[in-house]
Amino acid sequence: MTVRIATWNINSVNARLEKLLEWLRSAQPDVLCLQELKSTTDAFPFEAVRELGYETAAHGTGRWNGVAILSKIGLADVVRDLPGQPGYLDPATADEGTLLPAEPEIEPRAVAATCGPVRVWSVYVPNGREVGHAHYAYKLDWLSTLRDAVVADAAGERPFAVLGDFNIAPTDTDVWDVAKFEGATHVTEAERAALADLQAAGLADVFPRPLKYDHPYTYWDYRQLSFPKNYGIRIDLVYGNKPFTEAVSDSYVDREARKGKGTSDHAPVVVDLAL
DNA sequence: ATGCCTCAAACGTTGAGA
Numbered sequence: 122m123t124v125r126i127a128t129w130n131i132n133s134v135n136a137r138l139e140k141l142l143e144w145l146r147s148a149q150p151d152v153l154c155l156q157e158l159k160s161t162t163d164a165f166p167f168e169a170v171r172e173l174g175y176e177t178a179a180h181g182t183g184r185w186n187g188v189a190i191l192s193k194i195g196l197a198d199v200v201r202d203l204p205g206q207p208g209y210l211d212p213a214t215a216d217e218g219t220l221l222p223a224e225p226e227i228e229p230r231a232v233a234a235t236c237g238p239v240r241v242w243s244v245y246v247p248n249g250r251e252v253g254h255a256h257y258a259y260k261l262d263w264l265s266t267l268r269d270a271v272v273a274d275a276a277g278e279r280p281f282a283v284l285g286d287f288n289i290a291p292t293d294t295d296v297w298d299v300a301k302f303e304g305a306t307h308v309t310e311a312e313r314a315a316l317a318d319l320q321a322a323g324l325a326d327v328f329p330r331p332l333k334y335d336h337p338y339t340y341w342d343y344r345q346l347s348f349p350k351n352y353g354i355r356i357d358l359v360y361g362n363k364p365f366t367e368a369v370s371d372s373y374v375d376r377e378a379r380k381g382k383g384t385s386d387h388a389p390v391v392v393d394l395a396l
Numbered sequence: 397a398t399g400c401c402t403c404a405a406a407c408g409t410t411g412a413g414a
Contacts, residue, residue: 132413133403157413159404184404185412248414288414307414342414343401351398354414380398386413 123370124194124239124394126152128284128357129378130340130387133159134189137385138166144378145173148391151194152236154243154284158187158229165189180229187229188245188285194237203231203270207262209247212255230263231270238396239365240274242267244285249306257306260288264315268322275323275362280396282361283324286387291316291326294336295355307356316360324360329372329390337374340387348379357390368394 127150131137134155145153158165158181165179176196181187190196208225230245244267249260267283274281289312293299302308316326331337338353347353359372371393379388 136403157403248412250412250414302414305414340414341398346398346400349398349400356414376398383402384398386402 122238122396124152124237124396125150125391126154126239126241126282126284126394127389127391128154128156128243128359129389130156130245130286130357130385132157132385132387134165134187135160137383138169140378140384142169142173144389145170145175148375148389150391151192152239152241153191154241155189155191156187156243156245156286157185158189159183159185160187178232178234180232182229185228186245188232188243190232190234190236190241190243192234192236195235197235198233198240200233201229201231202227203266205266205269206231207259207266209256209259231267239280239282239394241281242271242283242285244283244287246286246288248288249312252304252306252309260306261311261315264312265318268315268318271319271324272322277362278364280362280365280368280394282327282359282365282392283319284359284390286356287316287358288356289313289316289358290354290356291358295338297338297352297354307354319360323362325366327359327361327366327369327372327392329374329392331374332376339374339390341379343386357387359390359392365394368396370395
């Protein structure tokens with residue numbers, strides 16, 4: 122059988138609903154991993170995607186974050202959150218003192234499911250904000266927990282992949298101008314070491330082909346004509362185990378979905394498998 | 397034209413995104 126799996130940081134599933142439905146109709150993925158729902162689980166448009174044949178495992182709490190898996194080929198063994206997933210404690214909140222115990226918040230950034238012959242995680246890795254920020258330490262901790270969460274499936278016989286917005290450019294070629302990222306997150310050695318740890322666990326970067334230009338960027342800032350100028354970065358990634366990568370027949374970034382008004386700032390990454 | 401940022405919560409402004 123052939124299976125088409127995609128990942129897309131949708132930047133609000135409800136603000137983007139018509140774009141999402143349009144893309145599902147045209148690209149016809151069997152499985153779609155979404156990130157940045159910006160929606161509670163209850164407010165997810167389950168019925169609209171069901172009409173196109175998709176079951177959904179959604180995990181969201183509202184304002185930020187939020188992940189989902191849509192599937193037309195089965196949706197079993199759903200897991201929300203990584204085992205042992207670290208939470209984030211905003212330093213400003215923590216400094217407010219003693220009235221309430223400030224607890225780290227476990228954010229909805231990961232959901233897993235088995236879709237037919239494939240098991241997938243849809244992940245939205247923390248941004249990090251600035252090197253040295255508490256959010257950056259949280260990002261590295263989160264990535265370490267991700268590695269631990271997937272090591273068994275990575276070594277397994279079943280096709281398995283982690284798909285999502287990793288907020289890391291794997292190499293300097295994955296940013297349009299490396300000088301712009303001097304001292305910034307997304308390109309540091311520590312973040313790339315986390316990707317190397319995933320590779321050591323048996324997962325490989327499924328490198329997509331671009332539909333235009335010479336490099337498959339997946340994100341372009343809304344500002345300053347970034348998309349028309351192709352000032353992009355590749356941070357939406359697919360890490361598959363050997364049974365997964367050996368089945369890949371094609372992979373591409375659908376930059377067409379980034380064109381026009383009312384789009385996400387990310388483009389979908391599509392992977393076709395011959396299983 | 398692919399075109400100069402957008403979203404949600406709260407209802408003017410702020411925080412986040414990367």
